[in-house]
Amino acid sequence: MLLVIIRTLILYLAVVVVMRIMGKREIGQLQPFELVVALMVADLAAIPMEDTGIPLLSGIIPIIILMAAQVTISYISMKSEKARGIICGKPSVLVANGKLVESELECLRYNINDLLEQLRAKNYPNLADVEFAILETNGQLSVIPKSQKRALQPEDLQINTKYEGMPMTLVIDGRVNKENLRKVNLSEEWLRTELSKFGVQDLKKVFFASLDTAGKLFYQLKAEPGGGRA
Structure with a gap:
């Protein structure tokens, strides 16, 4: 039993490392050849995991070969x-200039009901609102609406907007992210001082804290649903 557990953990770690090296894409974003490699890796890991009579190397070596092949193909592409x-x-254009491209739909065996379903999922229930619909190589549908149907942008009203960057996470579950503090040229002492203004003396009681690009500090205490905002 112990042998099975050890073999399973080794194969699990091997597959995790291989999938990590192969990239960070979700299943829905994988190219066809990447999906094939992912499925084959899973199958190769399952065989020696189930049968202890098969050497571990018989499963690990093919997995490494597949990883090398996938990385090579990705680099070439x-x-x-x-x-x-x-x-x-x-990519295949299914709707061009507001009109269905019948030849592409037939070539891909993609019926109109499938297209309408995907458009509804993208919040475009009316085909008449779509200027272009493009089926990407990973199977995702990209939709470009007609200019009259797109969401209103500040640029359309000639409104100048302020820069909005990514908020910087400073505390997670009572632990201070010192690297992020260095990135914004701040210290842990500054963080303690700011939180003390709101009666927070112990950083370990802070469930989450972040700093936005406008310099506003957001925090939430552990076991406190409301939290607070600085």
């Missing part, structure tokens, strides 16, 4: 547009 077209395919 990144450097060569022609190779990328062969390996990943090309």
Whole structure:
């Protein structure tokens, strides 16, 4: 039993490392060749995991070979547009200039009901509002609405907006992120001083704290649903 546990943990770690090296994409974002590799890796790991008579290397070596092949193909497709077209395919335009492209729908065996379903999922229930609909190589549908139907932007009203960057996380579950503090040229002492203004003396009681680009500090205490804002 102990042997099975050890083998399972080793294979699990091997698969995690391999998938980590292969990239950070979600299943829905994988290219066809990447999905095939992911499925094959899972199958190769399952065989020696179930049968203790099979050496671990019989499962790990093919997994490493698949990883090397996937990384090589990804590199080639990144450097060569022609190779990328062969390996990943090309996006297909299903709606162009507000009109359905019948030839593309037939070629992809993509019926209109499927297209309408995907458009509804993108919050475009009316086909008449769509200027372009493009089926990407990973199977995702990109929608470009007609200019009259797009959401109003500040630029349309000639309104100048302030810069909005990413808020910087400073505390998670009572632990201070010193690296992020250094990035914004602040110290832990500054953080303690700011939180003390709101009666927070112990950083370990802080569940979450972040600083936005406007210099506003947001915090929430542990076991306190309301939290607070500085």
